[in-house]
Amino acid sequence: MRAITGIWRWRHNPLRRRSDLAEAWVALVALVLIVVAAPAVGVVAGTLSRDALYRSVQEQQSRRHEITATVVKKVAQPPLDPDPETSTARDAHSRVLATWTAPDGSAHRDRVVTALKTPHAGDTFPLWTDDRGNVVGRPLDRATATTHAVLAGFGAALAVTGLVEGTRRLVVWRMVRRRYARWDRAWDIAGPDWGRTGTGS
Secondary structure, eight states: OHHHHHHHHHHSOTTOOHHHHHHHHHHHHHHHIIIIIHHHHHHHHHHHHHHHHHHHHHHHHHHOEEEEEEEEEEOOOOOOOSOTTTOOGGGGSEEEEEEEEOTTSOEEEEEEEEOOSSOOTTOEEEEEEOTTOOBOOOOOOHHHHHHHHHHHHHHHHHHHHHHHHHHHHHHHHHHHHHHHHHHHHHHHHHGGGTTOTTSOO
């Protein structure tokens, strides 16, 4: 709105310079781009991210399987990190030697991390594996994918807004520099005679 009122104010003002009108037009163009282009870019980026993430969700859910593993024995934990700023969530989990059967029917035995607080031999816990029984992370779900897509769209819109505003400031700064340069040249011409007009000197 400020850009629009600026253009209207300078439209028929006798004190208006060309640079004043140009600055107002630059501000108006920047405002239109921020209001129209930034949300459009955000929507496009969010949609593309969502589609890619949904494909990843489908692929992961088709290739990752939740199976039941059985604890053989608890494995000695590495020492806990005493610094709460650098300790990780893994410090709260238990390491165990476990066995499981892969979706392809092969038997596996390995050390894994479990959320069981006090694991004992024979305890069972869920474990995510690929088709061959290799331990993998939990597959991405659609809710998380949607959240990431929204954040990607929001970030893209913010990036466009910052780019447009930065460009506007740069253009206005250059226009002001040119104006000051013209003033300096005019002062160099008029300065030596300033105040002596009509004195007969």
